[in-house]
Amino acid sequence: MADADGAPRQPSEEVHLPEPSYLPVLVALGITLALVGVVLTWAITGIGAAIALYAAVRWVRMTREEMARLPLEH
Numbered sequence: 921m922a923d924a925d926g927a928p929r930q931p932s933e934e935v936h937l938p939e940p941s942y943l944p945v946l947v948a949l950g951i952t953l954a955l956v957g958v959v960l961t962w963a964i965t966g967i968g969a970a971i972a973l974y975a976a977v978r979w980v981r982m983t984r985e986e987m988a989r990l991p992l993e994h
Contacts, residue, residue, distance in 0.1 A: 938986060946975035 953968025 936990060938983070941979065941982065943975050943979040943982065947972050947979065950975055 950968045950970070950972025954965050954972060955968070957964030957966070957968050
């Protein structure tokens with residue numbers, strides 16, 4: 921976008937990108953293990969569910985901390 925005189929306009933707001941994280945992959949791994957465990961054995965289901973739950977809780981906490989650091993007008 922440009923002004924009437926052809927000069928580029930400055931952005932009106934800052935863009936926030938979340939930090940990279942391994943937690944979504946860990947949640948997916950836990951869910952996969954839990955589903956495979958349903959077919960094979962309940963021990964694998966429990967391990968997968970525990971991994972998925974742990975990763976999901978960490979992911980939510982990390983996201984809340986990131987959101988708390990943003991300025992209020994964002």
